[in-house]
Structure formats: C-alpha cells, structure tokens
Amino acid sequence: YTFTLVDKETCISCGACQMAAPDIFGEDDDGLSFSLIDDNKGIKPIPEDLLDDLEDACDGCPTESILVSNHPFSADAVEQQ
Ligand code: SF4
Secondary structure, three states, X not given: OOEEEEOOOOOOOOOHHHHHOXXXXXXXXXXXXXXXXXXXXXXXXXXXXXXXXXXHHHHHOOOOOEEEEOOOOOHHHOOOO
C-alpha cells in the first residue's frame, strides 16, 4: 500500500498537486494543500487507480512537500481495508 500526506510547513500553495491529482489533494482554509484521502493523516491507502496521479503530483511539487511512504504515517491509527 501507498500512503501520502502534505508537509504544510514547506508547502507554498502553488496548487500544482491539486491539478495533477485532484482526487487526492485539496486546499485547506489557509490555502495550503492537504490529502483529501484521510484529512492529511497519511494513514489510509491511496486507491490503486490514483497512484499515477500521486506520482505526477510528487514529481511536480517544487518544494518536495508531498511525503509518500509504503507505511502509514501514524502506526497506531491504521485503517483496515
Ligand atoms: Fe504545496 Fe507542493 Fe502541492 Fe504546491 S505542489 S500546493 S508546494 S504540496
């Protein structure tokens, strides 16, 4: 499985990831990007059919703020599929 979240400390609100992967990334009230999948927790697997979009978003982020891992970012809150 693949998990993702946005590091809001470094996101510069360029919007590129929302263009590349509109089903994964959205804009929060501060204009920063976040993962719509699980409210930026990085604990819910990205659906298979969105993985290409995720890769595009990751490649296109100018600040490398999109974190991707094969493990949930919070081990104590793994969602079962
Ligand atoms: Fe933020 Fe990167 Fe998305 Fe731009 S592409 S909005 S810097 S996470």
